[in-house]
Amino acid sequence: MIRVAAVGDIHFGQDSAGTLRPHLEDIAEQADVYLLAGDLTRLGDPEEAAVLARELRDLPVPIVAVLGNHDYHSDQEKAVTDVLEGIGVQVLEGTSTVVDVDGTPVGIAGVKGFGSGFAGACGSDFGEPMMKAYVRHTQEAADRLREALDDLARAGVERRVALMHYSPSEGTLRGERLEIYPFLGSYLLGEAVDRAGADLAIHGHAHGGTEKGFTPGGIQVRNVAQPVITRAYNVYCLDCEKESGG
């Protein structure tokens, strides 16, 4: 049984001190790992990351994160990363980590990702340099996610979770305006997850979206943006079915 807690879009600022920790006190009884799906800060200010770090310090479960677009706003994403890593949060960007859950290795591959839209209605790597740069940024993120998931598989890690900020699926965007889907996610991310394989894909960013969806290849996707789940985290249990006999 592997219990994955996840939330995104907590958008921490100075006014957020004390809002999260009270909800995390019993997390070890609920979950084995805590995933943060980006937009951890409001403006990408390292001072905001420090407020969050104080809430997360000494949590009894491993914390794994990706950054979101807000965490890049001040061009200080490296400093934001450093503050979080300073208290032991693993911040992934095209990389992966393995946590041990009662002897079972669980791999988490993470990337911020980017937009471009979904198959049949998306941007293409064509035309002006800015348009190409936009789509290529997403393609590169998707490629790195796929490689990170593949690396885990090659290392013999059977249980794998893909962690993103942008969405790999359309289904979890339901509730958002259709016109902005290309800014909310990309089928390229879903394709990467499908090709490499994963037990679950987690993302945030779509505050007005829906929790549950799936990739074109049928992999479960969960949008854990805090305005969507209205919790400090939800828990997704892998391998629960067989252990509970149903």
Add this chain to the structure above:
Amino acid sequence: MNEPEDYAIQRLRDALAADERVAEMGIQVRMAAGKAFLTGQVATPERQQAVGAVAAEVLPDYEIHNETVVTVMADQPRVEKIK
């Protein structure tokens, strides 16, 4: 000529994203009969108040209805078995 409402709406949405007191991209703005209705979720009461303040600054000629809500944090997580 008065500013068309479409432009006023987007000017406010840009301001809500850019203003450091708010930094929210997900606030919806609709207008009717000289009133501006703001909806969506914000993380803290301070930011909710700032949304109203920014709107009043950016659109002084409109009657502002700040109907945003502060995201609630329910205590217990939901647990789902993934198949």
